[in-house]
Amino acid sequence: MKIVYLSAIAYDDLKQRPQYMAEKLSEKNEVIYIEPTIRWISCVLGRATEYKRYLRQVSENLTVVRCNGLFVLPFPWKPYDFMKLGNIAERVQLKKYLSSADVIIVGYEGWTDVVQSVKNAKIVYDKMDDNVLLTNEISLKRYLKKMERRLLKKTDYMVVTAQRFFDKYQDSVKNISLIPNAVDIKTVAIKQRKDRNESSHVFGYVGMISEWFDFHALEVIAEQENITVDLVGPCNVAKYNKENVIYEGKIPKSMVGQKIQSFDVCLYPFKNGKLLDTVNPVKIYEYLAENKPVIAVDSVETRKFGNLIYRYRDYEELRKLCNTQLKKPFQTDGECMKYIENNSWEKRMRQFEKTLEEIVR
Numbered sequence: 001m002k003i004v005y006l007s008a009i010a011y012d013d014l015k016q017r018p019q020y021m022a023e024k025l026s027e028k029n030e031v032i033y034i035e036p037t038i039r040w041i042s043c044v045l046g047r048a049t050e051y052k053r054y055l056r057q058v059s060e061n062l063t064v065v066r067c068n069g070l071f072v073l074p075f076p077w078k079p080y081d082f083m084k085l086g087n088i089a090e091r092v093q094l095k096k097y098l099s100s101a102d103v104i105i106v107g108y109e110g111w112t113d114v115v116q117s118v119k120n121a122k123i124v125y126d127k128m129d130d131n132v133l134l135t136n137e138i139s140l141k142r143y144l145k146k147m148e149r150r151l152l153k154k155t156d157y158m159v160v161t162a163q164r165f166f167d168k169y170q171d172s173v174k175n176i177s178l179i180p181n182a183v184d185i186k187t188v189a190i191k192q193r194k195d196r197n198e199s200s201h202v203f204g205y206v207g208m209i210s211e212w213f214d215f216h217a218l219e220v221i222a223e224q225e226n227i228t229v230d231l232v233g234p235c236n237v238a239k240y241n242k243e244n245v246i247y248e249g250k251i252p253k254s255m256v257g258q259k260i261q262s263f264d265v266c267l268y269p270f271k272n273g274k275l276l277d278t279v280n281p282v283k284i285y286e287y288l289a290e291n292k293p294v295i296a297v298d299s300v301e302t303r304k305f306g307n308l309i310y311r312y313r314d315y316e317e318l319r320k321l322c323n324t325q326l327k328k329p330f331q332t333d334g335e336c337m338k339y340i341e342n343n344s345w346e347k348r349m350r351q352f353e354k355t356l357e358e359i360v361r
Helices: 017-025 040-044 075-080 085-099 108-113 138-156 163-170 213-224 253-261 282-289 303-307 314-323 333-342 344-360
Strands: 002-006 030-034 052-060 062-066 101-107 123-128 157-160 176-178 202-206 230-234 245-249 265-268 294-299 310-312
Touching: 002 017, 002 085, 002 265, 017 030, 017 052, 017 123, 017 344, 030 157, 052 314, 062 333, 075 138, 075 344, 085 101, 085 108, 101 108, 101 344, 108 138, 157 163, 163 176, 176 344, 202 253, 202 282, 213 314, 245 253, 253 282, 265 282, 282 294, 282 333, 294 303, 294 314
Parallel strands: 002 030, 002 101, 030 062, 101 123, 123 157, 157 176, 202 230, 202 265, 230 245, 265 294, 294 310
Antiparallel strands: 052 062
16 A cells, blocks of 8 residues: 555654554555645744755655645644645645555644545544644634544544544544554663662653643652652753753653663653543553553543553642552563553554555455
8 A cells, every 4th residue: 555644743753653653554555754844934933944845765665755845834824824825835745645645644634635635545534632722822723623624524534542532533434443552662671671779769751841741740749758850852841940850851762661761650740631631641651561660640541551550630649659669560571561562553553554454445
């Protein structure tokens, strides 16, 4: 099959579901990964350095493409582009890929106008995030809702990460599957596993730090005695500064397993709110793959991990967990390996690929 994935994430950004899907699908199929377009005005305003067309061959079957953003309208202007002139440049540049594709996976509803005229390919909507909740601009919220309604009408198959999405959309599309996130077997630091000194208390987090991150929970943890908090990942919001809180920034994906192994306890401190129950946390899969105790905020998605993790409903419960001797989720390496195999991207994508083949046939 020839598959085009229209993503909301640049391929070299923090590795998430879209990159994993593209990588695994490319093992047996030709995959074109389309990055978000960088608009010329972003370069003018100093938010980016390059808006020109970009093409890179990652592997024999995986190509990364980014459109030239010179004639593409800034995204915040899209709600006012009633003539849809801002998408013409992208449609022209992507036509040869879209017209020859067997499957087009839309990973962001903002691409709807680009795929609207596609006739031969099957349209798959991969719902990873509730993007309406990720913006505070009313006009963009309305625009994204409108685009999604249109996309749903054109969708042949929808795949979602969270139960809330499945419940919401199961009556809106003909075919829908719940395929959660997973763990990357290649980054699991199995050979580096060592029992750490029990007197050490390093509480760690790996992932993006943004407006959904609960800094009050971080403060509660950092105030406990003999605890160091290690935060690994890009941060685009104001930081909570304390001498025992370390911000490491982004690290190579290949180093994530080793970094998690340096933690005594792993954290998932997200704010309570509408967004929380829509997030199937890939980081918890990674934490469990390293057989580390996990403290996570209670949500619909974290409850699915059952007794493998420790959940808190309020800050008092979080405080108590910080001062409790937490057990590892798995008692043996065999139990841990079974969990990894059952929750790997390889297994998830075998299921997904089989469905794609049936749809194309």
